Amino acid sequence: MADTTARKLHIVMFPWLAFGHMIPFLELAKLIAQKGHKISFISTPKNIERLPKLPPDLVTPDLISFIKVPLPLVENLPENAEATVDLPTDQGPYLKVAYDSLQETVARFLEESAPDWVFYDFAPYWLGPVAAKLNIPSVNYCVMAAYVLAFLGPMEDADRKGPEDWTVSPKWVPFPSPVAFRYYEFMKIIGSFRENESGVSDVDRFKLSIQGCDVLAVKSCYEFEPEWLKLLEDLHRKPVIPVGHLPPTPYENGGKDEAWTEMKEWLDKRKKGSVLFVGFGSEAKLSQDELTEIALGVELSGLPFFWVLRKQRVFSHSEMIELPDGFEERTKGGGVVWTRWAPQVKILSHDAVGGYLMHSGLGSVVEAVQFGKALILLTFYADQGLNARVLEEKKMGYAVPRNERDGRFTRDAVAESVRLVMVEEEGKVYRDKVKEMRGVFGDRDKQDRYVDNLLTRLQQIQKERKAKAALIENGDN
Template identity: 30%
Template structure:
């Protein structure tokens, strides 16, 4: 099924971008913005996702239709049950436990067949064949789709050039870093290849330098697909990190286009509020609370949809926020709240202790709207 925002007839001379995002909110939202930006420049855009994820961006779909943007939103069947996942588990934030995250990531390649079947549908001849595929870098299987279509493929990165360069160098110098970590007594070491001398602590690279063979196999597939890409799009801008942009471009040896910050593309409040899932808090009440706080005084604590904090980590975060004396908004995911008996009760007591100074949002929060409020002066989130 597809929703077409514009009937483009048989204009075979138009550029046609096929976008394949990762089904995780922090990855999908900027690619939705990218789709609208490309379409606003008059190019055709096909945005491929699944039913659950399409429902989450229905407001965006409706807006594209109303604006006559040439975007086609396509629903692909995601066979979750075949992959050993719960029915309807079509987004990373719906993965019920950390041990199912890798099976979820591996299952994404099952989208290849329905995507290729859709592109071969004779009923779609009113749109020309895609001329370029843009995929999230973790959707490594799209390299095969691009080869089948005989079109260039660009990969999309959401994080900063600094993060991307560090990640690339850590994996490139894996053996030397493992030796350095064993040899150091201070717990920190220099990461070679950065434009500035930066010391990194052991605990900062342990999650990147995974030792699990199954994860290593998956990441190797990502690396191979990334090396075969024809170019890279990054949700950042040169003025923010010029040296890291230049270094990343030099190290990868690829064409790199800084296209960010994509979140600024649409300034309308409704568009910002519609980014991601439906908010679990009434926006009117949220902003009434923020309006009462001093300018730049509030700290927003919100981690990505893939991040799973343990019960101990959640409680330590809470105790730290309570002891800080600082106004805060803390976003706690439903899966974290439900994971261990007693967490929900602890959060309820915590809310009573910080009432008036702290606000706990359970579930999805309108992060872009919150960050745009003058009362917010700090942001605690995951690396990248």
């Protein structure tokens, strides 16, 4: 347990401008603040306004303060775009250009506030060295699993030259592992491995962020991936601290309760475990063909469904994607397509929901497994393919079959996968396994112990740094 007599910490947090990153930073901030420590959470004004609302007793100068830093205007970046959700995929690098230009502002805040620690994301690869110059220890907090970072490998990696090299387990993984991209998954994110308009590739941002920090914190736990957490320490030779999976806690979102009331009334009329929840988050950019096959597959499954659908453009000049003609009319009564904000955690917690057709993003996986919902996996971007390999290996999810080269899938494959996992006897192994894993992902007491351990380790490291500095000073004298 954490030493409650130890001096309280002041921690600055600076996440990347994506809600899949900001929200895990906010969850960790909330848990740390509940133990009496101070958090300064830095982001842009629009993003701070859009974050889930925290309990009022935590939003105080002594606990959680939101530090609003305006995002500079950058050529080719739309004026009101402050997060990845605001942009088509091809404009993402310009958001990083604007983000990098916050370096001086963030450095000034660190110098003036003199925090005990700064927690930063993969994107501000420059922040570790900035903090070091100010004698502020830093934590690179990764919201992805340890196996993702370990798969990316050490700073120098001359062996992987072509796409096929990323479809096999790398040489530094000393145990049998399924963690690797499918060819189509890698080709979809190949731009992340190349220098972009910001001058730095996304993969180099990950590696430089780890290289520049004092401590690597990972949204993970020993019960889920102990061998990968150890491998990370071996690869990078610095402390690796899991912070738990951070199962989300309910937030009050003001006037949005009416939306949940409407959803709950519909769900309450369905049999326990009968409803398929469909949702691919705010970051997945589906093509028209993909949306069509998913919709017709869901229809073919014959199961009642609740689909939270964010209609968006894939690229800046493309047309808005649409559901197939007549889909909503044909499925009326048996299914709901919801295009507004939706309380995903509340939906997944409802007894009527039995399965979740999803993108394999780790945050959504945690949300589903804490309520024992069976997973049907359809990956689209980033680390989702690597997550899917692990979930398949552990029998926690079943991936929709796809063409290995181009990633195409059919409506029949969607329908058959959904029915397998939710209805058929053959899929009982997946339904049972997620129920078994509820304790790993959703145990609040276990999560609390991970936060206690994090704070204890940070306080210990801080004491060691001060003792070492005192020895050096005394030696000089």
